[in-house]
Amino acid sequence: MASSKICVVVVSGTLERLQMAAMVASVAAVSGQEVLVFLSMNALPFFTRQSSLKAPHEGEMGRLIASKKVPEFKTLFEQAVELGDAKIYPCSMAMDVLAIGQGDLEGYLGEATGLTKFLDDARDGQVWTF
Amino acid sequence: MAEKKIVDGRGSFCPGPLMELIVALKSSQIGDELEVLSTDKGSANDIPEWVHKVGHEYISTTEEGGVWHITVRKKK
Structure with a gap:
């Protein structure tokens, strides 16, 4: 049986991928699975406080998602933490490149995490990459 | 005394x-x-799955005019 621990690596900044990552993380978390999310590359800037960035869509589905009452990906990630005890870690390298600190990030994110620690945490889990 | 609530989704x-x-x-x-009200058919399928998985009680699903009514009982 596959591990019930789910590690979600999010590097894309497009709406479809952020949405799918948020759906996997939130539903797994509220179903009692241990969920770790690692945010890096183009995904991280969306998680700065009061970010007004809008994720661009890749295709028709993203356009439709943006026009309908689909739960926002940031709301789903926050619910993954609040309702399901998921842990969401910002990548320390991406924070260094963006020149931001912990205080610049949404409050439901955990502490800055490097790859060494994340790889160690992910060793006995499934890894889903978006 | 157990209550009955509507969750309008x-x-x-x-x-x-x-x-x-x-x-x-x-x-x-x-x-x-x-009782969850949903116009999303995927949720009508997915909510009972979730209820079984986490250990609440699934009671029923009915559909009326494009609205699904999924009723569950809190067990824990």
Whole structure:
């Protein structure tokens, strides 16, 4: 049986991928699975406080998602933490490149995490990459 | 005394109605019955799966005029 621990690596900044990552993380978390999310590359800037960035869509589905009452990906990630005890870690390298600190990030994110620690945490889990 | 509550998830898409149910369950007592209203067919299939998985009681699903009514009882 596959591990019930789910590690979600999010590097894309497009709406479809952020949405799918948020759906996997939130539903797994509220179903009692241990969920770790690692945010890096183009995904991280969306998680700065009061970010007004809008994720661009890749295709028709993203356009439709943006026009309908689909739960926002940031709301789903926050619910993954609040309702399901998921842990969401910002990548320390991406924070260094963006020149931001912990205080610049949404409050439901955990502490800055490097790859060494994340790889160690992910060793006995499934890894889903978006 | 067990209560019956309506969780109105109409208009929202997966996993919105499920998340609204979970929020409502948090503020409910064991034995309360919650009826989720959803216009999203995926949620009508997915919510009973979730209820079985986490150990609440699934009571019924009915559909009327494009609105699914999924009724569950809080068990823990």
